[in-house]
Amino acid sequence: MSIDHHAKIFIGLTQPDDRQFDAWSNQPLLLSIEQGGIDWPSSCRNGTCRTCFSKLERGEVRYEIDWPGLSAEEKEEGYVLPCVAYPCTDVVLQREPC
Numbered sequence: 001m002s003i004d005h006h007a008k009i010f011i012g013l014t015q016p017d018d019r020q021f022d023a024w025s026n027q028p029l030l031l032s033i034e035q036g037g038i039d040w041p042s043s044c045r046n047g048t049c050r051t052c053f054s055k056l057e058r059g060e061v062r063y064e065i066d067w068p069g070l071s072a073e074e075k076e077e078g079y080v081l082p083c084v085a086y087p088c089t090d091v092v093l094q095r096e097p098c
């Protein structure tokens with residue numbers, strides 16, 4: 001990771017295991033989760049395979065790609081793809097079965 005002095009660190013929490021990680025604003029959540037030593041399912045890491053699919057129980061994220069592999073309904077219901085989602089606030093992520 002390159003050092004970005006404008007990056008913020010939010011508090012991330014994973015469920016159901018209740019583990020905390022540093023959620024950097026300048027990198028995808030999946031990377032921050034892994035850097036926090038937490039296992040999270042992943043494969044493509046570019047927002048298409050949906051292996052990392054999870055529910056954002058709390059917080060907000062943004063995407064740098066136009067349309068990550070989620071339907072509009074899923075987005076409305078709070079589902080996210082952590083491999084391409086960047087945190088805008090503290091977040092709580094619920095792991096979903098594939």
Ligand code: FES
Pocket residue numbers: 041042043044045046047048049050051052053069081082083084
């Ligand atoms: S790892 Fe493939 S969509 Fe996230």
